[in-house]
Every structure is written in structure tokens, then in C-alpha cells.
Amino acid sequence: MNSKILVTGATGTIGSFVIDMLREKRADFVALVRSKEKARSLNEKGIQTVTGDFSDIVSLDKALDGIDKVFLLSVTSPKTPRLQGNVVDIARNKGIKHIVKVSAMGASLDSKIGIARFHAQTEKHIRESGVPFTFLQPHSFMQNLIYDSGTIREQGEIYAQMGDGKIGMVDARDIAAVAVEVLMHEGHEEKTYLLTGPEAISYYDIADAFTKTLGKKVKYIPVTSVDSRSSMLEAGMPGWLVEDLVEVNREQAAGLASEISDDVEKVTGRKGHTIAEFVNDFIYLFK
Numbered sequence: 582m583n584s585k586i587l588v589t590g591a592t593g594t595i596g597s598f599v600i601d602m603l604r605e606k607r608a609d610f611v612a613l614v615r616s617k618e619k620a621r622s623l624n625e626k627g628i629q630t631v632t633g634d635f636s637d638i639v640s641l642d643k644a645l646d647g648i649d650k651v652f653l654l655s656v657t658s659p660k661t662p663r664l665q666g667n668v669v670d671i672a673r674n675k676g677i678k679h680i681v682k683v684s685a686m687g688a689s690l691d692s693k694i695g696i697a698r699f700h701a702q703t704e705k706h707i708r709e710s711g712v713p714f715t716f717l718q719p720h721s722f723m724q725n726l727i728y729d730s731g732t733i734r735e736q737g738e739i740y741a742q743m744g745d746g747k748i749g750m751v752d753a754r755d756i757a758a759v760a761v762e763v764l765m766h767e768g769h770e771e772k773t774y775l776l777t778g779p780e781a782i783s784y785y786d787i788a789d790a791f792t793k794t795l796g797k798k799v800k801y802i803p804v805t806s807v808d809s810r811s812s813m814l815e816a817g818m819p820g821w822l823v824e825d826l827v828e829v830n831r832e833q834a835a836g837l838a839s840e841i842s843d844d845v846e847k848v849t850g851r852k853g854h855t856i857a858e859f860v861n862d863f864i865y866l867f868k
Contacts, residue, residue, distance in 0.1 A: 584678065585647055586610040586764055587631075589668070590654030592619050594724050595683060598757035599652060600628060608765060613644050635664035641671050648675070650764055653682040653703075659695065659821065662702040669703070673710040679770065680707055680714045681763050683756065686775060686838070688718055695825050715769045719756045719776040720749045720838070721829075723859040726787065733791060733799055733867050740802045742809040742827070743784045744834035749777030749841045752854035759848045775842040779852045790860045795867065806831060 586603065590596035591612035600623075603610045611629045614620045620630040633640035635655060645651070651672055653665060665682075672680055688700040700718075707714045729739045756776050763769040784801040791799040804812075806827050813823040832838055845853040860867075 583609045584649035584764075586650045586652060587613055587644060587648045588652045589613045589635075590652075590656075590683075591623065591628075591630075593654065593656075594722065594753045595756050595760070596652075596654055598754050599760055602757055602761045603764070604628065606761065606765065608761075611644075611648075635667055638667060638671070641667055642675075645671050645675050645677065648677060650679040650681065651677055652760060652764060653680055657685075657696050657699055658819075659699065661699045662706065665703045666706050669706050669710050669712065672712050677712055679764070680712050681760055681769075682707060682714060682716050683760070684716045684718045684773075686718045686720045686777075688716075694828050695821055696829075713770040715763045715771075716773040717756060717759060717763075717776055718773060719753075720751045720778070721833075722753045722756075723750050723778070723854070723856065724753045724863075726859075727863070727866055730867050733795075737798055738800050738802050739784065739788055739791070740804050741784045742804050742806055742830035742834060744803055745783050745785065746834040746836045747781035747783045747786075747839045748833045749781050749839060750856065751776050751778045751845070752859050755845045755849070755853040759845055762848050769848070774844040774848060775840075776845055777840065777842045777853070779841070779845075779855055781839040781841055782856050787856055790856045791867065793857070794860045794864050 586608060588596060588600055588610055591600050591614060600612055611631050612623055613633050614630050615634050620632055623630050631644045633644040653668060655665060684700040684704055685696055687697045688704060689697055690701045692698050704716055732738050732740060759774060759776060788799045788801040810823055810827050
């Protein structure tokens with residue numbers, strides 16, 4: 582008997598890939614959305630939706646009716662442990678069979694990085710709930726490079742605080758592929774998967790990949806933590822997130838995030854996408 586899956590974060594970067602892959606596999610799933618407008622856009626694609634909000638217990642309770650498994654994903658903030666905790670508590674009460682949570686690389690209760698602490702708090706909550714779980718801990722997403730499309734297009738430059746540090750950047754499509762395999766097959770319960778790309782890369786490597794595919798020179802311009810902080814604050818990012826990202830970038834620049842895992846290949850049976858493959862597949866966004 583097929584399990585029915587509730588997909589949260591269905592309209593985000595990872596979630597949109599998850600629902601596309603589940604649909605390809607003819608899985609029984611429903612997408613949780615926060616508004617009728619988002620529901621309409623998915624319904625037009627033939628995707629079943631339910632409207633709800635992590636802060637609305639009544640809507641969550643209704644959304645989890647008849648559900649067997651939950652793909653748990655939301656925007657990360659200081660509110661995340663409480664909001665995702667609402668889902669966990671209702672899942673426990675309803676006897677949900679499996680929660681697959683997108684967490685973060687380095688999740689730890691004593692981390693100095695807020696994002697890592699928030700995810701670790703939810704992981705702890707899930708463990709203590711007794712609901713079977715799988716934690717996916719991805720590295721930085723290749724898709725985050727899309728935010729640099731403007732300067733790559735217009736200036737042939739990409740700016741970052743990463744120095745010459747190498748990082749195990751992962752394609753969000755590979756995160757989604759792992760999630761779908763875990764949701765649809767047994768044997769992944771009580772496991773944590775570290776999701777990285779197949780190679781550690783620097784921003785010089787990233788610039789080279791764009792240069793080769795675009796056919797024009799793209800140059801990486803290293804920036805200081807001071808300049809990085811200022812630009813993020815000017816862009817309107819909340820202070821806590823800016824400080825987190827500055828610290829993450831500082832660690833990456835120091836070479837503390839170069840670890841590579843083969844968990845993507847172990848779960849999906851294929852290697853993750855390389856930076857060259859990512860750039861080639863999404864080059865239309867950077868031309």
C-alpha cells in the first residue's frame with residue numbers, strides 16, 4: 582500500500598523539485614501551501630494542495646489528516662524551532678510514520694551560527710517525539726548562485742567573501758532526489774545524510790565554469806567580511822541572518838567546509854551534479 586506524503590515548502594527551491602520528482606514517480610502526495618494563489622498555480626499543474634500555516638495549529642491538524650509521511654521544510658529563522666515543532670507535535674499525535682526533515686550541514690545545539698542551532702533544536706524535538714525520521718543536512722546550494730546572475734550578466738564578475746576556500750556546494754536537485762528516495766522507500770529511518778556535491782570547489786572554480794559555458798570571461802572578486810556585511814544589510818536582510826552568513830562565509834574561506842560526502846550517490850545510485858553541469862543546465866539565467 583502506497584503512503585500518502587505531505588510536502589511542506591512545496592513552492593521553494595528544493596520543494597518545487599521534490600513535487601516534480603514525486604509526480605514523475607506517480608507518488609501519492611499533497612502540497613501544503615500558505616495561500617490560495619499558490620494553491621491555484623500548483624492546481625493548474627495537476628498537483629493536489631492543502632492550505633495551511635505552521636503557526637496555525639488548526640490548519641496543520643487538518644493538513645495532516647490521512648497523511649503517512651511528512652517532508653518538513655520551511656524558511657529558516659529564529660521562529661523555526663517553534664513553527665516546525667508544531668508540525669512535529671501534530672505528527673506525533675496522528676501517528677505519522679516518517680518525517681524527512683531538511684536540516685543543515687553543521688547542525689548543532691552549541692553552534693555559534695544561529696541557523697545551525699535552529700535546525701539542531703528541531704532535530705532534537707523530532708528525536709524526542711518518537712516519530713521515525715531522516716535528517717538531510719545539505720551544504721550550500723548551487724542554486725544560490727542565481728542571486729549573482731545580475732553581476733555575472735552585466736559585469737562578468739561574481740563577488741563573494743569566500744577567499745580561495747573550497748566548499749562542497751550541492752545542487753538542490755540532488756537534495757530533492759535524495760528526499761524522494763527516502764520518502765518512497767524503507768530503510769532510511771533514524772539516519773542522517775550529509776549532502777554535498779561530488780567535489781569541493783572554490784569561487785575561482787565557479788568563475789571558470791561560467792567562463793567556459795558563457796564563452797566570455799567571468800572573474801571572481803573576493804570581498805571582505807566588512808563589505809559583505811554592509812551589502813547584505815543594505816539589501817534589507819535581518820541582522821541575525823547577516824551575522825550568520827558572514828560567519829558561515831568566514832569558515833568557508835578558511836577551508837573549514839571542504840568536506841565531501843558520497844551520501845547522494847549512496848541513496849540515489851548516481852553521483853551528484855558538478856558545478857559545470859549546474860552552470861550548463863541553468864545558463865539561460867546568466868546570459
